[in-house]
Amino acid sequence: MLTQAFTTDTNSALITDVRLGLTKSGQKELPSKYLYDSVGSALFEVISVLPEYGLTRADERLLRRYSEDIVARLTPPTTVAELGSGSGKKTRWMLEALSKHQHVSYCPIEISRTALNMCERELGDIDSVSIVGFEREYLDGLLEVAARRQKREQLLVLFLGSTIGNFEHPADVKFLCQMRAILQSGDALLLGTDLMKPIHQLLDAYDDPLGVTAAFNLNLLARINRELDADFIIPQFEHVARFNQAVGSMEMHIRSLQKQTVAIPTADLSVTFLEGETIWTESSHKYSLGEISGIAASAGFRVDAQWIDEEWPFAENLLIAE
Numbered sequence: 001m002l003t004q005a006f007t008t009d010t011n012s013a014l015i016t017d018v019r020l021g022l023t024k025s026g027q028k029e030l031p032s033k034y035l036y037d038s039v040g041s042a043l044f045e046v047i048s049v050l051p052e053y054g055l056t057r058a059d060e061r062l063l064r065r066y067s068e069d070i071v072a073r074l075t076p077p078t079t080v081a082e083l084g085s086g087s088g089k090k091t092r093w094m095l096e097a098l099s100k101h102q103h104v105s106y107c108p109i110e111i112s113r114t115a116l117n118m119c120e121r122e123l124g125d126i127d128s129v130s131i132v133g134f135e136r137e138y139l140d141g142l143l144e145v146a147a148r149r150q151k152r153e154q155l156l157v158l159f160l161g162s163t164i165g166n167f168e169h170p171a172d173v174k175f176l177c178q179m180r181a182i183l184q185s186g187d188a189l190l191l192g193t194d195l196m197k198p199i200h201q202l203l204d205a206y207d208d209p210l211g212v213t214a215a216f217n218l219n220l221l222a223r224i225n226r227e228l229d230a231d232f233i234i235p236q237f238e239h240v241a242r243f244n245q246a247v248g249s250m251e252m253h254i255r256s257l258q259k260q261t262v263a264i265p266t267a268d269l270s271v272t273f274l275e276g277e278t279i280w281t282e283s284s285h286k287y288s289l290g291e292i293s294g295i296a297a298s299a300g301f302r303v304d305a306q307w308i309d310e311e312w313p314f315a316e317n318l319l320i321a322e
């Protein structure tokens with residue numbers, strides 16, 4: 001196994017985004033990518049095994065059942081890049097199926113070094129797979145992987161766990177267009193998408209009774225305390241999960257329980273929160289099958305095949321770059 005990591009400094013980006021997001025007029029917001037520091041990545045692993053959060057198990061069931069069928073539709077030799085791999089547990093099914101036919105180069109692209117380390121530990125034992133990890137933003141990492149591929153090699157991009165749903169429409173189409181611009185015709189994208197389901201089930205999934213999702217969300221304030229020397233008093237804020245009917249997305253917010261002012265010295269900032277005011281920290285869009293084909297077509301992909309989990313409605317979509 002060959003393992004390399006390319007590091008990047010996120011501190012100045014965090015300062016810029018905290019300044020922009022917390023001084024916005026109207027709804028305050030922080031980008032969801034900052035949920036994943038070492039604490040956040042570990043908490044996400046726990047969320048993925050909670051009984052209320054069926055999404056990861058549905059994604060995993062589909063990959064376990066259909067990885068051979070998915071691989072049969074590729075045109076090898078194929079290099080695999082994974083955007084936001086997390087711990088990479090589910091990816092084992094794809095890598096094992098593909099490595100029966102060829103030596104596989106697997107490139108997880110992760111903003112979280114903790115996730116990248118977990119992924120390399122999780123998948124490092126598979127025969128005929130070499131791992132090169134990129135500690136990068138999605139598209140920066142994909143550009144590097146694409147630049148290193150051999151001529152006539154197909155690229156398979158994995159974007160699992162319905163992470164695409166974190167992009168609010170039309171940002172999802174824009175992101176897929178940017179990805180398509182890096183790919184060549186005939187390259188493949190395996191896109192995991194959570195489908196619409198009863199709202200009470202979604203509310204339970206994003207606000208579990210143990211409070212793990214609440215800790216995951218509030219850790220964002222704790223991270224800003226740790227990294228930017230801020231003085232958020234965490235018990236004076238609470239986690240909120242709500243379904244936004246107008247856009248068909250679950251949203252996570254952090255609500256201020258009282259009027260308060262927070263200092264963030266490293267960002268040279270002082271922010272006042274009204275009682276009840278929220279910071280919007282994440283969206284998770286819930287798709288319909290028609291919507292997926294529409295988004296794919298708008299971004300220059302055709303849907304080659306779809307596999308659906310009935311237990312927790314979820315679709316694995318194999319898209320081919322036109």
Ligand SMILES: C[S@@+](CC[C@H](N)C(=O)[O-])C[C@H]1O[C@@H](n2cnc3c(N)ncnc32)[C@H](O)[C@@H]1O
Nearest residue numbers: 033036084085086110111112115137138160161
């Ligand atoms: C919702 S988790 C999904 C993890 C895994 N793919 C799964 O399905 O369980 C999203 C992952 O993407 C990573 N991530 C979030 N924003 C990113 C970005 N802009 N660039 C690279 N990685 C990012 C996070 O660190 C996290 O591990």
